[in-house]
Each structure stands twice: as structure tokens, then as C-alpha cells.
Amino acid sequence: MSIRIQIGKEKSLLILYFTGLIAAGTILFSMPFATKTGSMRFVDALFTATSAVCVTGLTTVDTLSLTRVGQFVLILLIQLGGLGIIAFSTLYLFSPRKRISVITRGFTGDYTVPSVEFRTRKIITQIIGWTAGFELLGTLIIWPVLSRSGYTLFDSLFHAISAFCNAGFSTLRSGMENFRDEALMNVVTMILIICGGLGFIVLQDIARLIQKKKLHLTYHSSIVLRTSVGLIIIGAILFFILENNHAFKGMSGASKIMASFFQSVTSRTAGFDTVPQAKLTSAAQFVTIILMFIGASPGSTGGGIKTTTFYLMLLVALRFREGGGVLVDRNRAVMPYSIFKAAAVVVRAVIIVLAVTVVLLIAEQVHGNPLGIETAIFESVSAFGTVGLSIGITPHLSAVSKLALVSAMFMGRVGLFAMAIPSSKYSTERYARSPRADILL
Template structure:
């Protein structure tokens, strides 16, 4: 396929993907506006309904109202369904529906799935879809069963199973909504719940292509370069994040005196996992040290893996740029890893992604400094933290979201949308330019850098 045709095709698919997410948000907003979505006598403004639907569809978890108390079971289930569809991609459910009805999947649908899951080849569509649906079902049902061991004795069979199901879905989808009212703060001494939650968060954020490679390793006896880079970067970020947070938080000294070493370690590990777009917390974020907040903001910016339930610039982008920097420092022209060479297109795309993401977040931060009020105990991090959290579809907050102005809510919603759909997809969908190939190449000339 020529470059011109590829650009035109991507333009069309981008517009369809953006339109699909907008339709899903609209439907979610209408459902949350229904009388039985909230308790009797409790109303929700249109802006708050729209914000909640956007946050759920973009699997962020930032909330302007308390999910546990403001919404009824119906409203909570609407949020859960929106998060599930938003995490796996609405095209996944469209393909599932086609399979149930035994209808043939058209080429345009396959192309949409390919783009939404960041697949390299169109031939991977059907096989990957089986893994997406199968793994999602396995992890969430398995997670529900593991949570039920703890939650059923605590809450009873009916509510215990409901809470187990809800928390399993939200953990795997990296959504961040909870029905406890305080996220997981009341479970910070329950190592079992935290460990199961972390497993689900990592499973959802690792990416379906990586899971397919791991499950087929016994047959292929090899992993793709994408999977190797993802696993290396993910493990490195977990270890480095844990060590840095362990140091900056002084072994979580903000926990009550007498808290065991095991509990402190599990909570520190959880603190390094949840910024990878999960949004669940075991302690108030506003009470963390400045160094810890800085580490968390870096982790939120990087995010998870392409083709997963996570957001951010993605681990592969960060990994490519790290190897690019190392190669440049060593004076090497090629960027290599695991006996493979990264293409120049990969490197250029990674650089462009980071640059565009930085510009978007800089503009958003500047606008919010003019529209929002910063408390005396905080500085610019009060706004920047929220910007990174929304763009990375994380859901962590220092307290700004519930107090956002109308303009502030619109900015945060836009960031959540761009973070979930993808900055390239969003820009292509908004652009009205005509795809064209430049036939003129001008002479090359160097400029001073650094």
C-alpha cells in the first residue's frame, strides 16, 4: 500500500474511532441521567454526568461525585459497562456480536480492530480477538473468584459477589472506580486483596499481544521484539518505581505506628503499580512526599503497553527513546536491542508522540492555572498532577477534580479522551487537511543543537 493511500485510510479510520467513542460517551451520559441512576431526591448536573461517562469510557476513574454513594446499583453498572467497553475497545464487542450472529466480519471492521489494538498485520485480527476476549474473561472471572474469598465473608454473599465482580473488572480495566467510597484505603492492611489487585492491574496493562506471545512461547520458542521491550521496560519501571518510592516515603512512615514490614512493603509496591493507569489508592495521595508525587507523575506519563487497557505514552515509546539515547551517547548510528534494529520510523514516531503529548499537557496546565484555584498547601503540582493523571487515564487526584470549574471539567475531559483514543488518532480525526506526498526535497543543512 502506498504512503498516500495509507494516510487516507488512517484518516478515515481515525474519524470512525473517534465517532465511536463519542457515541458511547453520549449513550452513557443519557443512561446516567435517568432517574434510577441516582438515589431518590439526588440529582446530577449534565456536566457531572458527562464527566463521569467520559471518565468511565476512557477508563480513567477521575470522579466529581462519589461512585459508592452518589450512584445506585444501576448507575454503578452503567459505569462498569462503559469501562469494560472502553478498555477492550467497542470494536471488540462489535466483532463478538458478529460472531454470535455468525455474520462475516467485513474488511472495514477488521481494519478498525487492527488500529484500535495497534496490530501490525491485518491477518492478526481474528486470532488476537480470541485472546482479547478469552484473556479478559479469564482474568476478570478469576479475579472475581479470588476477591470473593475475602469479600463474601466480609460483606455477605450478595454484596460480596457484587463487590468482587466490580473490583475485578475495574482492576483489570485499569479504570479506578470503586464501590467502597474510599478506593482501597480501608484495605491497606489486607495484603491478599492488594496482591490480587496488583496482579489484575499488571495483567490488564501488559497488553494482549504480549500475553499472546507468552502463551504461545512453548510453540514458537521466541518472543517478538515488541514483547521483549515491553517486558523489560515494565519490569524496570516497577523495580525502579518501588525503590524510589521506598526511599522518598521513608518506608511509608505515614502509615500508623506498628504497621508490619510486610504491609509497608506491599503498600509501597502497590504505590508503584497503581500509577500505571490504575488509579486505585491505599492512602491519601495528598499526604505523600513531594518526591513521591514526582515519581508517580513520571510513571503516569509513561503509562502501560500499546494494545492494553492502559494509557500514557506507553512503555514501548519510553523504551525506544531510552535505547535511542544510549545509542547516541555511545556514538552508534543504529538503535539495537535483542539482535534487532529499531526502524527510523519507530524512533521518529516515538519522538513525535512525546513532543505532542508534552505540548498538549503544557497548554492544558496553563489554561487550568487560570481557571482553577490552587490551595495554599500546594503549588503547581496540584494542577500538573491532575493533567498527567487524566492524559494517562490514571485516575489519581490531589483533590482538584471534585472542585473543577466548567472550563476545567471540559479540559480534563478532553485530556482523558485524547489519552484513551490516542493522540495520533485524535489529531488525524480533527485535521481537515488532505493527505499528500511532497515531491520536492530541498538541500540539507545543519543547525546548532544543544
Template sequence: MLALKGLIARFPARSVRKPSHERFWRRLSPPQLFVGSFLLLILLGTLGLKTLPGLYTGPSLSWLDALFTATSAVCVTGLIVVDTATYFTVWGQAFLLLLIQLGGLGIITFTTVLIVALGRRLSLRQQALAASVVEAAPHVNYRQLARDVVRFTFLIEGIGALLLYLGFWPELGGREALWPALFHAISAFCNAGFSTFSSSLVEFRANPVVLSVVMLLIVIGGLGFLTLEELYLWRRSIRARRRFRLSLHSRLVLTTTALLLGIGWILFAFFEWKGTLAELPIGARLLNSLFMSVTARTAGFNTIDYGQATEQTSFLTILLMFVGGSPGSTAGGIKTTTLALLVLLAISRMRGQEIPSCWSRSVPHEVVQRAVGLFVVAVAALMLGSFVLTATEIEHGVTAPGSFLKYLFEAYSAFGTVGLSMGVTPSLSTTGRWIIILLMFVGRVGPLTFAAALTLRRHRTPQFRYAYEDVVVG
């Protein structure tokens, strides 16, 4: 027996090495997996735009333009270098719509739903990805949320398509209204901004049904699936006569969204009343002013020519594009909750309070720090992107000096995944297109998530800190 033990000690059992691809998969952090899923979808979309037959009415896109278009579709932005209405066939538009739908919902959501539907247990990493959006609302079941994301999406898009069909019917006819209704329903809910009309929705600026339905789809898609799930549970609790409290997250989302839409509505009406909206009747002016406030929140549809708008309108649009939609939605930007937390932080500091609070709830310190970090990183990325974009376009002779506002508008539109433009997208140089592609991608996955995906994982966390020392601020 002793001899056998000695023999075993001399030849220890060798651990079974897992395949290299499995080790690589397990080494990926949740941010890297999330960013990688969008990157993979963009690459597949680019290959599809270059290799699939029957997508174009003429010659196919170049590799760079295919990458630009695929990124814009997957990142639900809407910036285009070619006219979607005339350059693509119906099959080409359908392929773009597939990329928009997958990019709007996110590959991770589809994966989670598939795993849950098959009855398999989620891994810890998959649970971290699925549950990251419900940390603010522990009463929400992430498995149920994953199912409801897809269910809500297809239900809302289906109802929106039916209503848009009724809105398009009088002007396009029954048969011709089918495809635009479906396309714009999905594009609006995903906040993509792609349109099957060359002028976007300019020719329907006097159609209250089309504009109202598109606005409603944009707002619902920009609220975030967590807020939609809570609103659904709140409605069920009313029917069952049970008490249900909306989380602080959803309250901030709804309040900030309403304030931004209302303030934008008033200011846009004031700036453009005698400008681009002057030829419309009063009711249509008010409706289009509201539409401008809604679409600037990362939707990208337009009913006016932003190249002819006042500078006040352009700057207000930039501010709204920078904020964007809400977390867990199809929208981009720094998100409404980040703006709300920064405002709460400023108010608490002016009151001499250390911890921001709202509705009898205090916000954790690490959440506030995350909001501040996101704001700083976003501002830095946009300042750098705007500077480099303007410099390269002037250097390549694409534009003359003095067009800074147009390229600032373009950079913020790309980062906020909005899709509005002052008409400079098709004329961008090669370098300019690469900059916009990068801004669209970072804006969709989130600057903090993108930075976390690039960070090498540390095996050991330092258990010390340096000494404190004050710094004068202000």
C-alpha cells in the same frame, strides 16, 4: 451498429451514486474511525447517565458532570466528581461498569470479533484497525488475536473476581462481597480505578489477598493484548517442545514494566516509610509500597491519601503516570515502549551509532521517529493543559496560588488515564472540568492518533523535498 455506438457515446452510462452516509463512512480514515468510536460511546454514556432511571440515590448528575463521568469511565480513568459508592445505586454502578468494559476493550475490538464470528470478510480499513497492533509481531494472527482479546479478558476478570471474593469475604461477608469483587475485578483489569468504596482500597490496605489480586489484574491489563497473546503462544510452544521467540516489542514491554515497578517500589518505600505508611507493620509497608508503584501506572486505586503524601512521592507518581502502560492495553500514558525506544536512542547516540538496537535487533527509523513525535506531542499537551488548568482554577477562585503541584498531578492523572487525585477533582470549575475531559480523551485514544484523526486527508503526496540545512543542537 455505428449509429448505435454514436448514440451510446452521446449518452454515456451514469455512475451509480452511493448514499451520502456510505460515502461519509468510506471517507473516514482508521484513526478517525477509532477516535469516533470512543466519542460515540462517550456521548451514549452521557445520554444514559441523564435519561436512564434508577441510576442515582438522589438527584441526577448535571449534563457536564454526566459527560465528565462518562468520559472517565469510557477512557478508563477513574477521576470522579461524585462518590461512586454513595451517589450511584447498584444499577448506576453497573452502567458505569458497562462503559468501563466497552472502553477498556474498545469498540473496534468488539466489532472485529463480531464480524469474524459471523464468518464475514474484514474490509481493508477493518483489517488496518485490527492489524495495527500486530505489526511488530507478524507471526501473530490478528483474527485469532481479536478472539483472544475477549476470551482473555473475561477469563482473567472471572478468575480475579473469584479471588477478590475470597479476599473481601472475611471483612464484608459472603453476600456483600459479591458485587465489590466483580466490580473491582473488571475495574482493575481495565485499569479504570473506579471503586464501590468511598475511600477506594484504603480500608483494605492490610489485606494482602485483595491488594495482591488487584495488583496482578492491573499489571496483566497494562501489558497489552499483543504481549499477552505472545506469552500464550510461548507457553504453548513449551508444551509442544517447539521453539518460539518473543518479539522485540514484547521483550521491551516486559523489561520496561519490571524495571519501572521495581524502581517505583524501592523509591515509594523510601519516601513514605515514615510518612503515610508509618502506622503499618513492615510487611504491609512493603506491600503498599509495591501497590503504589503498580497503581501509578494508570490504575487509579489508592491505599493512601495522596493529599498527605510527600512531594517526592507526588512527583514520582507523576513520572510513572506519564509513562503509563503498554501499547494495545487498557492503559494510557506515552507507553512503556516509547520510553524504552527513547532510552535506546540516547544510548545509541552516546555510542556513536546511527540506528538503535537491542537483543540483536535494529529498530526501524520510522518507529523511532514516531516515539520521539509521541513524546513531544504528549509533553506539549500536558504543559499546555497544566498551565491552563492552574490559571483557570486560580482565576475562578477555586484554589489559592501555590497549588501548582496538585493541578499538575491532576493533569497528568487525566492524560495517563490513571484516576489518582490529590483531592481537587470535585472542586474543579466548569472550565477545569472541560480541560480534564479533553486530557482524558486524548490520553485514551493517544495524542498521535487524535492528531491524525483531525488531519485532513491529502489526495496527492508531494514528490519533492526542500534542501537540507544544518541546525546546531545542544
């Protein structure tokens, strides 16, 4: 009985934490002191609060129209949302399962990572410390750059927090577009985005390796780093080729390379852009959609199906042989349970994106503002992947479409993780096999 209660508490606390933050944010954004133009509409207040807590970055209201108090509420929600998902996912995915049977224990290897500290209080303290360290360092580095353009220390801190939490909100006029050729600003922002998207476990693993407390990275960290680097490089090459004579036309060679890497990095859940997404070619927008759908890594501030899920599905596609019961990668056996779990994440994600896309298409058609299917899919994937990139249609959507995107953001940030938590650890242990179901594929 105690096990069932514990698992129920994990899922309930997760949902309660995020819904509570969203509700509080909605109320605060509805107050007159939050905006310069009077009270915000309820649907816009709900949208802004959800986008902040789910660290997405999509917005129906210009961040610059918020008062300083409103901007403080916004960045506080981003910080609490980012820290919340890191803490919940790290504690759940990488905590040892002590109160389970011997038979079940054999199937829980996917949840644990060896050589990681498991004490709850220590993990929370380290997460807060690492987060604060990255954000403060980023703030101090970019402050001189922003101060030359008339921005304050608060703007620097806001940008650093938003970047590390992969949120994409900005108090900068035109966001990062005015700093397209500012190398330091671009590099620091990309580093913050990447570090926030790798996840606490990977960052801790790298630190322990640098400190020579261990001889090699865990298999999980190795997959995350190799997949992340590969996606960044391949994405940058594709964006450079596709936009060289289009969105990047007229830019210097160095600026084109920097813009290509920035677009590749930000597409995986950050939400900043140095080039307007509406100016990208259809091919480049499609590449962006793929990167947004994949997203960041487990235990991070980013969303999407996660790099490890993508890696595992790629592994299955390239190495699966009929009749083989186990996949082997780098001398490690990948159990069928892991494959089933990854497939479930992908299918759920596709269903969510398709459902939201259909709602957008129908709602805007009825509202007299029909959308192209590419635009609707881009917006839906951006919301689900908690990315925040937009072709520019978000503020003009109908209330129904905005609520659909709110649902997508919540499901992409909280829903998939909540569904991954078993409803009960008291499931029946199977001592006998069920008859095999043969299906032609």
C-alpha cells in the same frame, strides 16, 4: 482511492465509537435513576462518562452515590471502553499492511509483530475471551475476601473489571485503603492491573511461549516486559525510601513493602490507592507523576506515552552517537522512523499536559480557588495518562477545569492514537532526497 477510504474509516470509527459511548453515558448518568440524590449535573455526567469510557477513574461524583443501575452503567462503559481501545489498537498496530507499495512497505516494520494471528474475527474473539477469563478469575478469588466485609458478588466483579481495565473506579468504601493489609486482595488487584497494562499481543506471545509454540518472545514483548518490570521495581524502591517515615509510618515492614509495590503498579494508569495521595511527600508525588506520564504498554487498557516509547527515548539518550544513522539494540536495528514517532508522542503529550495545567491554574484562580502548580500538574497528568489518582481536588474544581480534564482524558485515551493513524496512505513516494537542513542543537 480505496486505501484512502480505508484509513479514513479507521480513524472515524475510532472517534465515533468513543464519542458515541461517552454521549450515551452522559445521557444515562443525567437520568434520575442513575443516582441516589436525583439528577446529576450535565458537566458531572459528562465527566463521569468520559472517565469511565477512557478507563481513567477520576470522578467528581462518589461512585457510592450511584444507584445499582448507575453502577452497572458505569462498569459497562468501563468494559466497553477497555475492550474498544484494545481491539482498535491491536487490529491497527499489528495488522499486516497488504495494500501498500514496495517502497512504503520498507517503513512499516514498526507496526507489525511477526508470528501473530491476523484474522480480525479471531483477534476480537480472543481479546474478549482473555478479558473475560482474567476478570472472572479475579472475581472468584477476591469474592471471599470482600464477602467477609459485607460486599456482594457484583462488588467483586466491579472491582475485577475496573482493575483489569486499569480504570480505578470502586464500589468499595474508601476504595482499597481499607484493604491495605489484605495480601490476597492486593496481589490479585496488582496482577489484574499489570496484565491489563501489558497488552493483548504480549499476553498472547507469553501464552504461545508457555505452550512451546515458539522458542522466544518477540522484540516488542521483550521490551514491554523488561521495561514494565524495571519501572515497577524502581518505583517500589523509591516509594519505600521516600515514604518509610511519612505516609507508611506505623505500618509493619511487610505492609510497607506491599504498599510500595502497589503504589508503583497503580501509578502506571490504574487509579486505585492503598494510601491517600495527598499524604505522600512532594518527592513521592513527583515519582508518581513520572510513572503516570509513562503509563502502560501499546494495545493495552492503560494510557500514557507507553512503555515502548519511554524505552526508545531512553535508548536514544544513552546510546545515540552523532553521525550514526541507526541505533542497534539486542542485535536489532531501530530505524529513525521509530524514533521520530516516539519523539512525536512525547512532544504531543507534553503539550497536552502543559495546556491543561495552564487552564486549571487560570480557571481556579478566577474561580477563587487557586491551585498549587504541583497539584495542577498531578491532576493533569493523571487525566492525560488515564490513571485516576487524585490528591482530592477533582470534585471541587470549576466547570471549566472539569471540561479541561475531560479533554485531557479523551486526548490521552483516543487522541494520541488517532493522531498516530496516517490521514492517508496516498502520500507521495519520495524517490529523491530533499536538501539537508542543518540545525545546531
